[in-house]
Amino acid sequence: MKTIIRAASLWGVLCLAHFSLLAQKTSPSTTKQNNTMKEYVLIMRINPAPLAPEDLTDVRAKWKIVVDDWTARNIFVTSNQIVQEGVVVSGREGTAHPGSVSSEGLRIVSTINIRAASLEEAATLAKVVPLLAYGGTVEVREKLN
Structure with a gap:
C-alpha cells in the first residue's frame, strides 16, 4: 500500500506542475474552424504503482511534447490531475469511505479536454497518449455543452 501511495504521490507532483503550466497556455479560440469543432474528454486510467x-x-x-503540439494546433483545451486518493460515496445511505x-487494476489519474471534428478524430488523437505505453487506457467521450 505504501508503494502505491508513494508512486501516486510522485506521479502527482510531476504531472501537477506540468499540467498547471499547460493550463496557463490555453486561451479561447475565435477561429471559424473551432466553431465547428466539438469538445471531447480524454479520461486516462493507469495503475501507477x-x-x-x-x-x-x-x-x-x-x-x-504531445500537449505542446496540441496547444500549437489549438486542440488542447484544459486538463485535470486526479492522482490523490479521495472519498468514495455509495449506496442509498451515502456511505463514505476513503479510496x-x-x-x-486501473484508476483515473487525469482528464484532458481537446477539440476535434469527430469522435473518430478524437480517438485518433488519443492514440499518442504516453500512458498507453505503460499499460494505461484512454476513454474518449464527447463533452455535452
Whole structure:
C-alpha cells in the first residue's frame, strides 16, 4: 500500500506542475474552424504503482511534447490531475469511505479536454497518449455543452 501511495504521490507532483503550466497556455479560440469543432474528454486510467521514478520522468517529457503540439494546433483545451486518493460515496445511505474506484487494476489519474471534428478524430488523437505505453487506457467521450 505504501508503494502505491508513494508512486501516486510522485506521479502527482510531476504531472501537477506540468499540467498547471499547460493550463496557463490555453486561451479561447475565435477561429471559424473551432466553431465547428466539438469538445471531447480524454479520461486516462493507469495503475501507477509499478511505475518507477524514471518512468514518470519519461511520461512527463512525452506529455510535454504531445500537449505542446496540441496547444500549437489549438486542440488542447484544459486538463485535470486526479492522482490523490479521495472519498468514495455509495449506496442509498451515502456511505463514505476513503479510496478510489478502480477497474481491472486501473484508476483515473487525469482528464484532458481537446477539440476535434469527430469522435473518430478524437480517438485518433488519443492514440499518442504516453500512458498507453505503460499499460494505461484512454476513454474518449464527447463533452455535452
